[in-house]
Amino acid sequence: MSLDPTAAPPAPVRRIDADDLPPWPQHDHTERAALDRVLAQGQWWRAAGTENEDFEREFAAYNGAPRALAVTNGTAALELALRLHGIGPGDEVVVPAFTFISTSLAVQNVGAIPVPADVDPETYCLTPDAVRTALTPATRAVIPVHMAGHLADMHGLGDLAAEHGLALIQDAAHAQGGVWDGTPVGAFPTVACYSFQNGKLMTAGEGGALTLPDEKTYEQAYLMHTCGRPRGDTTYQHETGGSNYRVSEFTAAILRAQLARLDGQTRIREQRTALLDALLAEVPGLRLQARDPRMDVNPHYMYLVALDPSAGRAARDALVAGLKAAGVPACVNFPPVYRTGSFQAGPVPTTPVPELAERCAVAEDLGAHGLWIHHRVLLAEPHVVERVATVVAALAARAGDPVVTR
Template sequence: MLDNGLDLNFPAWPQYDDTERAGLVRALEQGQWWRIGGSEVDEFEREFADLHGAPHTLAVTTGTHALELALQVLGAGPGTEVIVPAFTFISSSQAAQRLGAVAVPVDVDLNTYCLDPAAVEAAITPRTAAIMPVHMAGQICDMDALGKLSAASGVPLLHDAAHAHGARWRNQGVSALGSMAAFSFQNGKLMTAGEGGAVTFPDAEQYETAFLRHSCGRPRTDRTYQHQTSGSNFRMNEFTASVLRAQLARLGGQIDTRERRWPVLAEQLARIPGVLPQATDDRCTRNPHYMAMFRVPGISEQRRNELVDALVARGLPAFAGFRAIHRTKAFWETGAPDESVEAIARRCPNSEALSVDCVWLHHRTLLGEEEQMHAIAAVVSDALAGL
C-alpha cells in the first residue's frame, strides 16, 4: 500500500500450487525423464493442440528454438529472406539469421503495434521464404489481410505467438488459421516452466519433418542411429511438460480476468494527457493481454526510460518498449539486409516511434482487482507529472 492509499500489491508471477508439485512428482516417478519413453510431453502436446485448434503440436526447449525449427521446416536458410516486424523482441529476427537467412524488418501499425500488411507486401521478393507476424502483447495481427497476401504470393506465414497463448481471431485459435505458430514458455510468459516452447502445425508432413529435426534427425523408434536429416536436440523434458500441463489448466481463467481488466485500465490511461494505450482490433475475439502497453508520443527516449524508472520506484512492474531490431548491434552481426540503419528507419517510422515512446506493464498487473486498474493509472499520471 502506498502513502496515498493506492494498492499495488499485484499477484506474484509465476503462479503455482500443488498442481505443479503433483505433476513434477508424477514425472519423477514414471521413471523416464525424457520424452522418448515418458508421457508428460505427449500429453501436454495433445492438450495444447486442443486449446489452439491445432492438428499437431511439437513441444521444444525454448520459444526461440520453436521459431528456428519452424523456419527450417519452411526452407529458410542461405539465399532466402524472412520478413519480420521491426518492432519485436530480437528472437523473431535471430531465429532466421541463425539459419543463414536474411531478416527483413518492415513497419508495424502505430495503433496495434502489429505487422503492417502494406509494408509486408512491399517487402516480398522471389527470395522470401516466410512472413512472420508477431501478435504483439496478445493482439493478433490483421490475419485477414496477411492471409490473403500469403495466398496471393505463395509465401507461407509463421505466427510468432510468444505473446498469444489462447488468443483467437474471429473465434478461431491462432493454430487453426492454416499456418505454423510458435509459442514461448519463458519465465515471464502467460504460462511458463521457466523456459520451453512449442510449434503447432496444420499438417502431418510438416510435423513429422519437425519431429525429426528437433531430435537430431532420429526417428522415434530408431535403435541403430539412422539419422535421416540434419537437426539438433530441441526436445522438451518430462519435468517441464508436467509443469506446463498445470499452467495450461489455469490459463483460461487468467485470460478471462485480464480481458475484464484491460478495458478498465485502457480507459483510465487514455484519460491521462499525452498517453495512448495500445489499440485493439475487434476481430481479435480473445486477447490474452501478455502486456499492458501504452505510448507517450513526443517523449524522448531518455525521458521514457526515466518514466519507467519512476514507475518501478512507485511499485509498478514497468518496462521500456522493445528497441527496433535494426537499432541493436545483434541484428547486424549476421543475416542483415543490404541496407543502412537509417534506410530501414526511414521506411519503419512507426517502429522508430515505438522504440522511443512505448512503455509496458507486466501482465500480472491485469490479474489484480478492478480498483487496482485505477491505481495504476493514478501512478502513471503522477510519474509523468514528476518528470
C-alpha cells in the same frame, strides 16, 4: 512536465505494495503433483515418458490446432519452423521492426536475412501493406508477431502469402489462446511458435512449442526436433537434418499444470485491461495499444503504453523509472531490431540503418517513447488496477520530475 527549479516539489506518489500484485510465476499443488508424477514415472525424457505427448495434445486442442510439438524455447521454435519450410542462406524473411530480437535472430540463425517492416500505429502488428512494401524476389517467408497478445491480420497476411508463394509463420510467443475473427491462433493453416519463458503467460522457466497445421508437418517437425531420429529407433537411423530441441518430462508436466489455469487468467486479464484502458484513455500525452474489432480473445502478455513523441526519450525513461520506484513492474519497449548489435552481427539486408529507420517510423517511435507493464498487474484486484492507473497518470503528467513515493 515542470522544469522550473523554484516550483513546488511534486506530491508523493503512493507506492503499490508488493503484496497487492499477484506473484509471477504462479504455482500451487498442481505443479508439485506434476513433478511428483514424473518422478514416479521413472522416465524423465520424452522418448520413454508420457507427459510431453499429453501436453502436446492438450495444448493443440486449446489453441485449435491439429497437432503441437514441445521444444526447448520460443527461439528454437522459430528456427525449427523456418527449417521446416526450407528457409536458409540467401533467403529473405520479412519480420516486424518492432519485436523482441528472437524474431529476427531465428532468421539469422538459419543463415537467412531478416527484412524489417514497419508495424501498424494502432495495434503494433505487422500489416499486409507493410509486408508488400518489403517484398523482393528473394523473399521466401513472413513472420508476423502477435504483439502483446494482439493477433496480426492473419486473413490478410494469409492472402498475401498465398499470392506470392510465401511461407507464413506466426510468432505467437505472446498469444497462447488468442482468437482472431472466430479463429483460434493455432487453427490458421500455418505453423505457429510459442514461448514459455519465465515471464510468459504460462511458463516452465523456459520452454516453447509449435502448433502445426497437419500430420505430415508434425511428423517432419518431430524428426527435426530430435536430431532426425524416428520414434523407437535403437540403431541411430537419423533420417533428416535438425537438432536436439526436446524438452524434459518435467518441463512438459509443469506446462500441463500452467495450461490448466490459463483460460481463467485470460478472462481476468481481459477484464482488467478494459478497466485500465478506460482509466488511462483520456490521460493527456498517453497512447495505448488499440484493439482491432476482429480480436475476439486477447490474452494480454503485456500492457503497452507510449508517451507523445514530443515528450522525448528521456521522459519515457523517467516514467519507467518512476513506475518501478512506485512498485509497478515496467520496462522500456523493444528497440527496432535493426538498432541492436545482435541484428548487425548476422546476415543483414543491404538497406542502411538510416533508410530502415525512415521506412519504420512507427517502430522508431515505439522504441523511443513506449513502455510495457507486466501482465501480472492485469491479474490484480480491480481496486489495485485503479491505483496503478492513478500512479501512471500522475507520473505521466510530470515525467522527468524527481519521483517521491510513500
